[in-house]
Amino acid sequence: MVVLGEKVRCIDLETKKEIPKRTIEIHWSEKSAEKGSYAHFMMKEIMEQKTTIAETINQNETVIKKVADEIKNAFGTYLIGCGTAGKVCLTASYLFSRVAKKHVNAVFGSEFGSHKHFLTKDSLLIAVSQSGETADTLEAMEIAKEKGCKLITIVNVESSTMARMADIVIPIKVGPEKAVASTKATTAQLTVLTQIAYALAGKLNEGKQLLIAAASQINDMLNPRYEDHIKELAEKIKGVESMYIIGKDVNYPMALEAAIKLQEVSYIHAEGFAGGELKHGPIALITEGTPVIAIVANDETKKDILSNAMEVKARGGYIIGVSPETSEIFDYWIKVPDAGAASPIVNIIPIQILAYHLSVIRQNNPDMPRNLAKSVTVK
Ligand code: M6R
Secondary structure, three states: OEEEOOEEEOEOOOOOOEOOOOOOOOOOOHHHHOOOOOOOHHHHHHHOHHHHHHHHHOOOHHHHHHHHHHHHHOOOEEEEEOHHHHHHHHHHHHHHHHHHOOOOEEEEHHHHHHHHHHOOOOOEEEEEEOOOOOHHHHHHHHHHHHOOOEEEEEEOOOOOHHHHHOOEEEEOOOOOOOOOOOOHHHHHHHHHHHHHHHHHOOOHHHHHHHHHHHHHHHHHHOOHHHHHHHHHHHHHHOOOOEEEEEEOOOHHHHHHHHHHHHHHHHOOEEEEEEHHHHHHOHHHHOOOOOEEEEEOOOOOOHHHHHHHHHHHHHOOOEEEEEEOOOOOOOOEEEEOOOOHHHHHHHHHHHHHHHHHHHHHHOOOOOOOOOOOOOOOOOO
């Protein structure tokens, strides 16, 4: 780096050529990095979803359509992420199948090495990340780059290593996410991927309308009464040792994501399952009073997941329904808006709130859970 007066020039030490500057406009305000009136960043960031989803919809349409074309023409697309971002990728693989009838692979960054044998220069890798610095996801990008694949990233930090490596960058634009547990970045990543799925089906406008409706429903949903209702549930179940979450289709990966959220901030043993898998083993874990969250979308999956919840109830389980409509099976009902194909976006939010309150009631620090870092930059 050569500093001349106020000017800074970067020189490639091998070629001695100047490296052109990339200008990135960051719209984050100083205020967005402060807690304001909230006790913790986690709750502040959950509540910010009243506006972040609407802001994320506002993407450059040309870029969204370009990414959809890349997927259409690729010889295999891999959605890569870790932790929550990995669950977002898995949700998107269901969405792409449902909305665009297109198969995409969802692979955790740490597992991607085993897939490298399938890559050609026509394969496409889409890295999903909040920080853009997660070592396992970066390694997947390096592997794909070596094979000559095109790289796309859906990322929050626009100055990150992932953004610099990628051929196309889709910023999720949610401002700084400071709590270790990902909340607003999760729903924004889902928002972008939903748009891409609709663009791939040639129905971007329809997708945007669906998301605009969901954003407005979320704005209405996130009110103090709603939070109190969930806090009441947290009080009821605060002493449990284990809890489980079931979902189907796009809401199966959301059950996995719900488990991560509960694990990392409440330290309660939580596991997510595909509802239909219960009878193949996990149902043996249900005893009298075991809380089981059933994520029930108002679609063709409803009958099956309610029947799975019924199997749990028959074994003494305490059923918490996250659903637009109540059911006699539910012992506790958390109402969510009926958001159609955007249901994963709305369904995860009450579970984020539940995880937060369980954390606070159990006297944990939801912003800085034990043993975890916001950005995992080591393998
Ligand atoms: O910054 P990234 O989105 O790449 O981080 C990936 C995971 O480490 C992250 O999502 C982690 O699972 C969260 N703490 C979950 O809330």
